[in-house]
Amino acid sequence: MNVIEIKDLTKNYRKSRGIIDVNLNIEEGEIFGFIGPNGAGKSTTIRTLLGLIYPSKGTATIFGKNCIEHPDIRKELGYLPSEVFYYDNMRVIDLLKYSASFYKKDCTKRINELAEIMDLDLKKKIDDLSFGNKKKVGIVQGLLHEPKLIILDEPTSGLDPLMQQKFFDLIAQENRKGATVFFSSHILSEVQKMCSRVAFIKEGKIIKTEKMSTLQENSYKRFSIEAKSAINKEAFNMNGVSSFELKNNTANFIFKGNINSIMKKISEIELRNISIEEPDLEEIFMHYYAKED
């Protein structure tokens, strides 16, 4: 069963581009990554799912019901925005109780559990909390009603690495209990850790939806080498090398495939300097999908 179905979803803004013909299906129980650079349309897609903005064309359904027409589907939905803002003059516990009052079930136990995991002081005023602590309130607030669908929009910004880990553990736990997770991010490594499938969005369009396992088979590295003498371009004319740029004694390229073969090739050169990096996200998928377009 598909928990989320997005069909030909289009949103035009007067000034800026929104999203164009987005199609996505997210199955029950999976953790689905939604990856793209800032401004690609991730938030627009999510806000349509949440019923916050209205599509110009197409439909979005959650649990088979239209997101716009059925506000009650949001009973089973937990949302964590990238930036959290709450009523400042409230205490944390009051806000969480107010939040819980919308779901018509007793969430007190779960609130306490979550607060303990996230190390959150419930008695503090929201006003006095740091950005990271406000984020924790957001996490507890999004999960306190044990939703069947969790939507995360750039969830880790503002959390320290330790809390990020706790947060991911928490999401994984919810997932094991049966929750479907829709995880939007611009950080590939984050998504790589968690997700079973991933969709890339760029300039408002879905470029590709892919299984994570397929992506991981292809490990990409960006090489920069500086040699003592001129580099022979022909030497690097091998399988897996692409975006080759040669400038005097320095060469830049992306390599995909068995690392050993390229290392052997490089070892034949007298080097002055070398760096091997993870290419950034956009580089990978732009490069990866350029051929298929």
Add this chain to the structure above:
Amino acid sequence: MNMFLYEMKSLRKSMIIWTLSMLGLAALYLSIYPSMAKDAEDFKKLLESYPEAIRAMLGINLDYIASLLGFYSMIFSFIILCGAIQAMNLGVSILSKESRERTADFLLVKPVSRTAIVSAKLLSALTTVVITNILFISLTTLMANIAKTEDFSVKLFIMINLTMFFVQIIFIAIGMVVSVFFKKIKNVLPISLGFVFGFYMIGALLVTDSSDKVERILSPFKYFDITYIIQKGNYEPLYLIIGAAIVIVSVSVSYIIYNKKDIHAVS
């Protein structure tokens, strides 16, 4: 119900401040009534020297000014101005505060329809002015009884006071419909003061006597002519209907627009 209670709690403080200010204003003016009533003739002469237009603008009617109701109706035009600002503030802020305080992403993601949100907020704004008016009317009636030099009609006194309630309802509705057309309102006060004083000035400048001029329709402040109420003992039905029509149209439009509105991300 939870939204309504939450709103009432957050409105409580400002409601108390507004009510106390208006009561203070009324108390201040009513406290000078006994001494004024003593020198009523001199006071009348003084006011007679004002041009008629100014008198009409200030709501002064020479025939009644020396009576408690006449005096009260003069000062009441300032109190009603306060009441209108309170109501307009409520109307403009009640929906727009979610965007202003960036809490829209919290509330609108809850499993409630936009219609339910507007209803809860509208109801809390209305409850606020109802409470304000109950306190205001009962306490000013008490004050008037202390300040009186001779008996006055309590029924008329309450009827005069009730015009503030009607004006407030109209301004809540106007405020609400104005606010839904803005993407985000950074500051409520300039908008509400602008509208309220705008209507007040239109009323004061266009309607210089209390005759049946069509211009009255342009300013809610002129829908309830207090001299008329004192003379006839009831409200003008035409303007009650116009007021009701403004409220119904404004509220309906607010519901429709808010239901179709895109709620954009914070930035």
